Amino acid sequence: MVVTLSKEVKDAPAPGPPVRRKRRPLRRDWQLYSLAVLPLLFFLVFRYLPMLGNVIAFRRYQPGGDLFGEQWVGLRYFTMFLGDPTFWQVFTNTAVLGALTLLFCFPLPIVLALLLNEVRTRWLKGFVQTVSYLPHFLSIVVVAGLILQTVAVDGVINQGLQALGRDPVAFIQEPGWFRTLYVSSEVWQTVGWGTILYLAALTTIDTDLYDQAKVDGANRWRQTWHVTLPGIAPTMITLLILNIGTFLAVGFEKVLLLYNPLTFETADVVSTYLYRVGIVSGSFSYAAAIGLFEALIGLFLVLGANTLSRRTVGTSLW
Amino acid sequence: MVTATRGYRAFQAANAAVLTGVVLVTLFPFVNIVARSFSGEQEIRSGQVVLWPKGFNLTTYQKVMSDPVFWANYRNTVVYTVVATVIALVLTTCYAYVLSKRELRGRTVLVGIAVFTMFFNGGLIPNYVLVSSLGLRNTLWAIVLPNAISVFNLLVMKAFFESLPPELEEAAAVDGSGTYGTLLRIVLPLSKAVLATMLLFYAVSFWNSWFAGFLYMDRQGLFPVTVYLRNLIAGATGGTDNTATSEAALQIAANIQAVTIVLIMLPIMLVYPFIQRFFVSGVMLGAVKG
Structure with missing residues (x-):
């Protein structure tokens, strides 16, 4: 009650310019702040404490011992993994998978959105959208199960090969096939869902621009090129920045579900390697050093892509 | 509305075909997994199951x-x-x-x-x-x-x-x-x-x-x-x-x-x-x- 009263009193003589930000005393807003306590506790404990926990990358850590390690060892673990050929192998695998994913999963939703945009039959467009979003809602374990069943020796792909008179291929055990499996299933999972933001952007393009283009004698193709694409360019750039930022964060869970020792050569990525080194084998500090390295690269990639796009095209995330 | 040139109509047909393909490819794994779930193990092993259950059973x-x-x-x-x-x-x-x-x-x-x-x-x-x-x-x-x-x-x-x-x-x-x-x-x-x-x-x-x-x-x-x-x-x-x-x-x-x-x-x-x-x-x- 007191709280509310003081608000009225404060608010009464304040018809000033809206830009002026009033200093609201803590006393009146305590209820609002109290709502933030538990969420802040969550961020502190489960987001920021693990960031500090990365200090074990520079300290010797005993499983079950102190959360922040026992003793400083400096950059010991960093020099260790930088001299570890397996690390460079998995780093290369990560970069290749990330690059292939970016190459296919970034442009294909744009293409699909443009194709959907040309569909004049409403129910048909809606139906294609509904179907193409579906894989997004599946558990990654289910996706992995579907992939394994599809490419199994008795699966559909091998049935097709046999119909063509070819020998069956054990896709899941062939290092040469892993990247194809990974990227094509990634396209299957993400291409439909990826169209949503583009379709939204497409509806915001001013129809007058199309009319003017028509007056200038532009056909559908030239309209797409000169009106539609520039119209969705900001969305494209934003998503490209985000994609570049998560470039190295290839689907850890999917790789973990799909790889096996026979395909490590191409399938093992930084995150799965540090999972095995850290959690399966118990070298926590070594794995934490690798994880910190990866996270820092990710952060620099986002910042770098963002700065680059702000300088060149004037669009940025913040 | 667009003056439907012949080229644009051809494009519409191709577009419908591509989108149908997208729908089929997206749905196929689901249909296949449901077919497999109702099929006999022997029929799956010998690679017969595609769109429809073979050796239909509910025992699995x-x-x-x-x-x-x-x-x-x-x-x-x-x-x-x-x-x-x-x-x-x-x-x-x-x-x-x-x-x-x-x-x-x-x-x-x-x-x-x-x-x-x-x-x-x-x-x-x-x-x-x-x-x-x-x-x-x-x-x-x-x-x-x-x-x-x-x-x-x-x-x-x-x-x-x-x-x-x-x-x-x-x-x-x-x-x-x-x-x-x-x-x-x-x-x-x-x-x-x-x-x-x-x-x-x-x-x-x-x-x-x-x-x-x-x-x-x-x-x-x-x-x-x-x-x-x-x-x-x-x-x-x-x-x-x-x-x-x-x-x-x-x-x-x-x-x-x-x-x-x-x-x-x-x-x-x-x-x-x-x-x-x-x-x-x-x-x-x-x-x-x-």
Whole structure:
């Protein structure tokens, strides 16, 4: 009650310019702040404490011992993994998978959105959208199960090969096939869902621009090129920045579900390697050093892509 | 309307063909897995099952559904999903409401605390060490607490609250309603659509999650059903590096895998046609402000 009263009193003589930000005393807003306590506790404990926990990358850590390690060892673990050929192998695998994913999963939703945009039959467009979003809602374990069943020796792909008179291929055990499996299933999972933001952007393009283009004698193709694409360019750039930022964060869970020792050569990525080194084998500090390295690269990639796009095209995330 | 030139009509035909192809390719794995789930093991082994069950039978369903571990894990998934979704929804709503108050002192800092975690996180090992040293292993809190707020969902909700007309809350404040009362009696009743969207976002993500259960649960009786499926398919990838699944190393029959996959997908597939539009509107709301 007191709280509310003081608000009225404060608010009464304040018809000033809206830009002026009033200093609201803590006393009146305590209820609002109290709502933030538990969420802040969550961020502190489960987001920021693990960031500090990365200090074990520079300290010797005993499983079950102190959360922040026992003793400083400096950059010991960093020099260790930088001299570890397996690390460079998995780093290369990560970069290749990330690059292939970016190459296919970034442009294909744009293409699909443009194709959907040309569909004049409403129910048909809606139906294609509904179907193409579906894989997004599946558990990654289910996706992995579907992939394994599809490419199994008795699966559909091998049935097709046999119909063509070819020998069956054990896709899941062939290092040469892993990247194809990974990227094509990634396209299957993400291409439909990826169209949503583009379709939204497409509806915001001013129809007058199309009319003017028509007056200038532009056909559908030239309209797409000169009106539609520039119209969705900001969305494209934003998503490209985000994609570049998560470039190295290839689907850890999917790789973990799909790889096996026979395909490590191409399938093992930084995150799965540090999972095995850290959690399966118990070298926590070594794995934490690798994880910190990866996270820092990710952060620099986002910042770098963002700065680059702000300088060149004037669009940025913040 | 466009003057339909011959070229454009040809394009329309090609476009329809391409989109039909997209639909078929997307749906095919689902049809195939359902066909396999009703087929005999011999027929699957000899590569006969494509779109329609061969050697139709229901015994695989009976077999999987009579496995007590499967049901125990299925029940775990339901419990984990319900508890996690409720907690996530409450925390997200509270924080989003605070962040939506533009004139609040320190708001920028509070937003920054959340947004920074989108671009930098502690990583697997420190999280694992933390959850273990908090003694959360083998409890449902290991699944619930580390994922209690999704920053994306938080921003969606914040954007929604910001779009509400401030006059309503001001009127409530004049009538002597405190922050809690205003939130409960004025704001939340106006936010049913966004609450439903958040509920679905969280419920689907917790229903689908497996890695936390896999990482932090040591006993089979505590697994979510996704880990149950993971252990089935880990046997099928031929060799795994995890010792906890040695019993799964033997080849699990494809029809059993198929049935388990179908039963895990089923709840989501049943509600999917009705909830899909909520997701789409949620994503767009997030994109405007996020």
